Amino acid sequence: MAKSEKISEAVVRRLPIYLRYLSYLQQVGVTTVSSQQMGKNLDINPAQIRKDLAAFGDFGKKGIGYDVNYLVEKIRQILKLDQEIRVALVGAGHLGHAISNYNAFLKDQIRIAAIFDSDPAKQGKQIAGITIQPLEELKETVKERHIRLAIITVPAAAAQSVADLLIEAGIEGILNFAPTTIRTEKEVRIHYADVTSSLQSLAYYLT
Numbered sequence: 001m002a003k004s005e006k007i008s009e010a011v012v013r014r015l016p017i018y019l020r021y022l023s024y025l026q027q028v029g030v031t032t033v034s035s036q037q038m039g040k041n042l043d044i045n046p047a048q049i050r051k052d053l054a055a056f057g058d059f060g061k062k063g064i065g066y067d068v069n070y071l072v073e074k075i076r077q078i079l080k081l082d083q084e085i086r087v088a089l090v091g092a093g094h095l096g097h098a099i100s101n102y103n104a105f106l107k108d109q110i111r112i113a114a115i116f117d118s119d120p121a122k123q124g125k126q127i128a129g130i131t132i133q134p135l136e137e138l139k140e141t142v143k144e145r146h147i148r149l150a151i152i153t154v155p156a157a158a159a160q161s162v163a164d165l166l167i168e169a170g171i172e173g174i175l176n177f178a179p180t181t182i183r184t185e186k187e188v189r190i191h192y193a194d195v196t197s198s199l200q201s202l203a204y205y206l207t
């Protein structure tokens with residue numbers, strides 16, 4: 001599949017799940033895997049997995065399965081994880097600290113490259129070796145460090161203005177942890193990680 005061709009959002013969301021499992025297989029030294037095995041472990045229909053992966057080329061062998069290393073490489077390429085992806089984090093509070101110290105995504109070339117906070121008492125301090133900067137430096141830093149994605153961990157009331165600033169600085173995608181919807185006219189992807197509404201949905205299934 002040519003890079004310019006659009007992949008459906010559902011597939012884009014499943015690819016990281018495949019990648020996580022395949023990376024685990026690499027770690028434990030498994031070299032081939034079938035769609036059946038993948039489906040069983042990930043609780044995804046094997047036919048769905050075959051369909052998703054077939055869209056990128058024929059890299060499964062009938063009766064043998066997929067070459068784990070090759071598939072990992074391919075999915076990384078498709079997700080553009082074969083290049084370093086620099087992320088800015090805004091809001092160096094409890095959650096911002098936890099995320100900045102969470103370096104598990106390092107192996108996927110995703111790296112927090114700058115941290116911002118409006119509280120002067122926090123500015124100049126470091127988290128995981130990165131100095132917390134004032135928002136006034138955001139635009140320039142994003143440009144200088146080639147930062148393309150951002151994480152918002154500020155209170156809900158501040159999230160929209162922070163998003164506006166990030167978008168103005170040229171950020172292309174935002175992961176918003178604040179429990180509020182971000183509005184923008186620009187072509188920017190906004191994803192949400194909303195712990196509260198996820199728990200509220202889970203509560204519905206309580207017996």
Ligand SMILES: NC(=O)c1ccc[n+]([C@@H]2O[C@H](COP(=O)([O-])OP(=O)(O)OC[C@H]3O[C@@H](n4cnc5c(N)ncnc54)[C@H](O)[C@@H]3O)[C@@H](O)[C@H]2O)c1
Nearest residue numbers: 091092093094095117118119153154155156158177178195
């Ligand atoms: N703590 C959690 O477990 C958790 C879980 C899910 C979602 N959230 C959400 O994440 C956000 C952060 O939560 P927290 O617990 O880390 O809060 P926090 O109060 O510990 O941290 C918020 C940080 O944002 C900074 N800030 C405030 N306004 C700002 C602005 N305009 N620009 C830049 N920085 C600004 C504050 O100085 C502070 O350092 C909240 O929206 C919260 O609802 C938190």
